[in-house]
Amino acid sequence: MESAAGAAPWSAVSALPAVAGTVVVAWALLRSRTDRDVRTRLALPTAGCALASLAATVASAVAVGAGPPEEARGYWGLVEAGVLLLLIVAVVRWSPLRERRYAVALAGIAVAVWPAALIEGSFLERAGAAAFWLLPVAGAVATGTYPRLAAQRRAAEVARARRAQQLQLSRDLHDFVAHDISGIVVQAQAALFVAASDPAQAVPALERIERAGLSALAAMDRTVAMLGDGDGDDDTAARAALPGLDALPALVSEFGAPGGPDARLEVSPAAVDALPRETGAVAYRVVVEALTNVRRHAPGARRVDVRVDRTAAAVEVSVTNDLGAGGRRPLLSRRARGSGGLGIPALTEHAMAAGGTLAAGPTADGGWRLAVTFPDTLPTHRKESM
Template identity: 35%
Template sequence: MLRNAVRSLWAEPRAPHPPRRVWRDWVLVGLLVPTAIVEGVLHDPLVWRPVATLLGVVFAVALLWRRTHPFAVVAGTFGSLIVLDLAILLTVREPVGLTTMIFVVLLPYALWRWGSGREIGIGTVLVLVTLALGLTVDRTGLVDSVLGSMFLLFPATLGAAVRYRASARVRELDQVRLREREQLARELHDTVAHHVSAIAIRAQAGRVVAVADPGAAVDALVVIEAEASRTLTEMRIMVAGLRADEAAALGPQPGVADLEQLARSTGPRPRVELELSGDLDDLGPSVDAAVYRIAQESITNAVRHARDATRIDVRVAADADCVRLTVRDDGEAGSAGPVGYGLVGMTERATLLGGSFEAGPGPDKGWTVEAVLPKSGAAG
């Protein structure tokens, strides 16, 4: 897991949604700048007093950009410290710096929390070089060196842990949103496509009979209005299901009991014949909804694509363990089998419920769809 975390950090261009400067940074800088100035004036002895004081103030002010530009702040700060340590080794060989500058331990955290992958790598090298030169200049013992190294590097570890947790949370939320959108897309396709097909059929029929029988055209408009209202209602229910309120989840899902109404809503041609057999009262809710949706999609495909079809047979049969849905039309051979999101969605529904789905040309003519689902909806 650690290797995957490091790999993801290296490949990640930048932590998601890096924050802007916050009020805490201003307060911190407001405290550190005067402290650095006071220590630079009063601390004694202090080698290279003007240089140490200036660096303390500049590094403190740079904290304002540690969230938005972590690598630039780390490179500037630790790069300056490297140059300073090299100059010390070549000259006075005495530590130069303010105790106030201990705040630089915040920078490795910022680098690993908000920097990009390559910035983290380069910035960490600068931190380690600075650490090595600092230990050489200070000439500390082994124990102090180990403790000092841990003190400087622990914030980097903490920053990496916080970043990984935040990134994992973002990815998890993205996956949830993606699944919700896919589900909504399937529901919209299954429901709206059926109603729109019925509206189109009724509109075509009304146009044909408008001149000869205006009353029939008016009846067609009434049916179109009803179908459009149902479509809008179901769309509102499905979209509301994505909201975080409990009332939206109370909308009933259509099931086997609604197949009769579905059969009547397609109109006189092609005629839909429905046959129900077996005990269909104890179906799991997901299976009940899946039978309806698969039947709806199959009927919609037959109405839209089955050429010269006059009849669509829908049969739902249940036995002790499973329910079988069969939809057949009498159109031209192989004329109702579009390969698209509809068939993919039906296959996914059946598979997720532990069942099976098949679709293909009928033995004589038309198209046959058959789905077998466990009554409980539990995958085997």
């Protein structure tokens, strides 16, 4: 009877850490249904349970050999270790790094030393028992670490995707809006020049300015529409609305309007048929960028030739401007040379994504030529029939 009466307090002491840990786990599970952030606050309760476990272990170590205390500690110690291992997984998975360190360290020590205190053998035997129980601690840490790292990788992928989307947006704005705005500037300058001598000639220039402004607004609307989820009708319509080779006549005509150089377009119908819509949109962007560079970096150019040719195995779209007024080759910026900026480098990436190659460089007469070459995707039976 005396032994049973003495075992009761020891059983309560041994059960306390296991019961406390079980309460913490149950609390986290119930609260997580309405408050998912509760999982990030488990470090402090886990540390408290670990300290209670260590205290019970020390108390049982003092009473080793007393019979009932040792037996009670053994039963509850297994439950306690299992609960602490669950808490270690949760803390490693969700808790902040600063709090995670001390909570996992305390809980790991508590799991490792609880059986060692019940062994009446040598120090090496106790150390071996502690080392053995470090294995499930390591497993719990690994179990919590893997999904945490996976979540971090997903977050990094989302950040990279957003960054790529931002770069795509800036490139779209550069390729389309910058062209229209530069056209507005040129037409405004031409209108100012002729307004004093022939006011009637200023009206067509103002109409061209209006069309360029509307085109810039449409390009911005299309770019914003592409920032959607990518699987909706608006995004599909926006991509389908991208201008292609069929829009080149209007583009070149606007570029060669009064106040601009003599712009000429030569298009092979077979070349237009040989390119799919998306590749044609890339070719259109190349022409837009080339014409924008002519306005910005070769304002004295007198003639610009835009050609779309088809060879036996490829389709080439090129834009060539002459030496320019004054008999001197115009100085080209780093962006025009293709060594930086958002212009030619970005178009090179677009061309490569469509399976083509882009080249830009001076011509023999001192002008400048930009060309993109795409593989001919026209089916063989259609080639033979043409």
